[in-house]
Amino acid sequence: MNPLVPELIADYVPGMIQLAYLLASALFILGLKKLTSPATARSGNQMASAGMLIGIVVTLFDHNIISFRYIIAGIIIGSVIGVTLARKVKMTAMPELVSMFNGFGGAASALVASGEYFRIAPQQFAGQELAAMIISVLIGTMTFTGSLIAFSKLRGIIGGAPIVYPGHKLVNLLLFILFLVFGVLFFLDAGNPAYYLVIAGLAFLLGILMVLPIGGADMPVVISLLNSLTGLAASATGFVLDNNLLIVSGTLVGAAGMILTLIMCKAMNRPLSHVIFGAFGTADGGVGNVVQENGKTVREVTAHDLAVMTVYAKRVVIVPGYGLAVAQAQHIVREVADFLESKNVDVRYGIHPVAGRMPGHMNVLLAEANVPYPQLYDMDEINKEFARTDVVLVIGANDVVNPDARSDTASPIYGMPILNVDQARSVVIFKRSLNPGYAGIDNQLFYSDNSYLFFGDAKKSLEKLLRALKMV
Amino acid sequence: METLIMNLFIFVLASFVGFEVISKVPPTLHTPLMSGANAISGITLVGALIVASHTGCVITCHIGFLAIIFATINVVGGFMVTDRMLEMFKKKEDE
Numbered sequence: 001m002n003p004l005v006p007e008l009i010a011d012y013v014p015g016m017i018q019l020a021y022l023l024a025s026a027l028f029i030l031g032l033k034k035l036t037s038p039a040t041a042r043s044g045n046q047m048a049s050a051g052m053l054i055g056i057v058v059t060l061f062d063h064n065i066i067s068f069r070y071i072i073a074g075i076i077i078g079s080v081i082g083v084t085l086a087r088k089v090k091m092t093a094m095p096e097l098v099s100m101f102n103g104f105g106g107a108a109s110a111l112v113a114s115g116e117y118f119r120i121a122p123q124q125f126a127g128q129e130l131a132a133m134i135i136s137v138l139i140g141t142m143t144f145t146g147s148l149i150a151f152s153k154l155r156g157i158i159g160g161a162p163i164v165y166p167g168h169k170l171v172n173l174l175l176f177i178l179f180l181v182f183g184v185l186f187f188l189d190a191g192n193p194a195y196y197l198v199i200a201g202l203a204f205l206l207g208i209l210m211v212l213p214i215g216g217a218d219m220p221v222v223i224s225l226l227n228s229l230t231g232l233a234a235s236a237t238g239f240v241l242d243n244n245l246l247i248v249s250g251t252l253v254g255a256a257g258m259i260l261t262l263i264m265c266k267a268m269n270r271p272l273s274h275v276i277f278g279a280f281g282t283a284d285g286g287v288g289n290v291v292q293e294n295g296k297t298v299r300e301v302t303a304h305d306l307a308v309m310t311v312y313a314k315r316v317v318i319v320p321g322y323g324l325a326v327a328q329a330q331h332i333v334r335e336v337a338d339f340l341e342s343k344n345v346d347v348r349y350g351i352h353p354v355a356g357r358m359p360g361h362m363n364v365l366l367a368e369a370n371v372p373y374p375q376l377y378d379m380d381e382i383n384k385e386f387a388r389t390d391v392v393l394v395i396g397a398n399d400v401v402n403p404d405a406r407s408d409t410a411s412p413i414y415g416m417p418i419l420n421v422d423q424a425r426s427v428v429i430f431k432r433s434l435n436p437g438y439a440g441i442d443n444q445l446f447y448s449d450n451s452y453l454f455f456g457d458a459k460k461s462l463e464k465l466l467r468a469l470k471m472v
Numbered sequence: 473m474e475t476l477i478m479n480l481f482i483f484v485l486a487s488f489v490g491f492e493v494i495s496k497v498p499p500t501l502h503t504p505l506m507s508g509a510n511a512i513s514g515i516t517l518v519g520a521l522i523v524a525s526h527t528g529c530v531i532t533c534h535i536g537f538l539a540i541i542f543a544t545i546n547v548v549g550g551f552m553v554t555d556r557m558l559e560m561f562k563k564k565e566d567e
């Protein structure tokens with residue numbers, strides 16, 4: 001008996017719980033709906049948290065809950081860690097945090113399914129529950145280990161380059177077949193926990209081996225996909241527990257992650273299968289231009305000249321990339337923009353969907369620096385404007401402005417939609433050095449007639465520019 | 473079998489709702505969408521609570537305990553960091 005529930009009303013409690021779950025599901029959907037505009041997004045998030053609170057509190061009245069020892073301890077520990085992470089994280093490190101959360105979500109779902117397996121005598125499970133358990137353990141555990149690898153790549157603990165060995169695809173395939181075999185064995189003989197442990201172990205390995213060969217530039221896709229998988233893991237766990245709230249919420253998250261994954265793939269012009277199995281960024285077919293070609297020259301620009309160029313421009317578009325995040329230059333870029341606006345220059349930001357290491361990363365960084373969101377333009381909107389733009393400042397971005405994607409069929413990024421910055425009157429590229437970008441591809445833009453390079457760390461360069469602007 | 477069908481019903485309808493609602497989220501909000509979605513996927517906490525509080529358990533309670541910690545980190549951390557981000561999105565500068 002649940003100590004919170006008086007015997008008198010015990011019969012009504014399960015129905016009340018289900019009604020509360022329905023309310024929670026509705027609040028999640030409404031909360032997500034409010035995320036369609038920055039003006040309402042915050043209240044949407046609060047609505048979703050209210051739904052979560054309702055879902056959790058009513059569950060405490062479930063007849064299966066007998067002692068609260070572990071619940072109280074677990075919630076306190078989890079809350080302390082969660083609050084600390086949420087408060088301390090720098091906005092530049094959001095991709096890492098989200099991968100970590102992806103991993104925790106996957107782990108939690110796999111653990112719940114496992115706990116359920118050990119809680120109830122296996123012969124009491126219906127076939128569909130066993131199947132859901134296998135799926136939940138597979139997706140949850142893979143998401144956990146895969147996310148840890150993604151996290152390590154983003155953090156630089158292991159290099160961002162794809163880690164491949166001969167026949168890695170074959171090994172993954174074999175592991176997956178083994179998983180299926182043991183999945184069937186478990187299905188037929190659910191009483192044997194050895195099978196269960198083997199499938200969990202295989203899923204653990206698969207998660208690691210699937211993400212290791214994926215290059216750092218593909219992280220926006222990987223994070224989105226893992227995000228989707230955490231949702232699906234929760235949904236599968238809902239099938240194990242016959243819990244509608246888990247199914248609805250997990251599926252919503254699964255859909256969100258899947259949409260983002262598809263948007264990211266489209267923005268890179270690569271099918272999902274190619275991202276997962278392609279080991280992009282290594283010498284693979286046409287990827288040849290990694291080393292700089294001789295004989296091509298770039299033009300450098302001084303801070304003073306750049307200040308004159310921008311301050312007399314009618315329109316300046318700033319194109320930020322991951323380099324901006326690395327240099328923590330989001331605040332100084334806004335100061336430059338403010339100064340230019342005070343001189344009646346029209347300043348806009350053009351953001352490519354895969355700029356940064358996760359979807360929408362640049363927007364959050366700029367919002368942090370108090371850039372008003374109506375100034376942030378997405379790719380399709382800003383591409384119409386470049387022809388009428390005097391100066392484009394490309395800060396820490398590379399592949400997303402590479403015109404080879406339009407014209408050079410041999411380029412590995414051929415066909416990827418890019419920001420057509422080369423249509424502007426002049427383009428200034430802020431760069432540390434002439435090294436190719438994260439994907440390891442040379443960029444013809446640097447050598448074009450209307451391009452200038454401004455060498456140095458993004459933050460220091462912007463500081464120089466601001467000083468020069470104030471003297472013009 | 474009946475419960476499976478019911479569950480599938482909910483699954484399929486929820487995916488349609490999810491795709492419909494979320495495809496309208498603008499790119500500017502994709503990062504908060506992901507962290508918010510992370511928080512929602514912490515719903516598995518509901519399952520963890522049940523698993524962790526079974527009587528006479530040895531392994532189960534510890535598994536459930538671990539699951540509660542992971543899921544709570546997701547729920548609390550996810551909603552808080554999303555709120556922190558969304559607070560920063562402003563139409564005009566009014567510091």
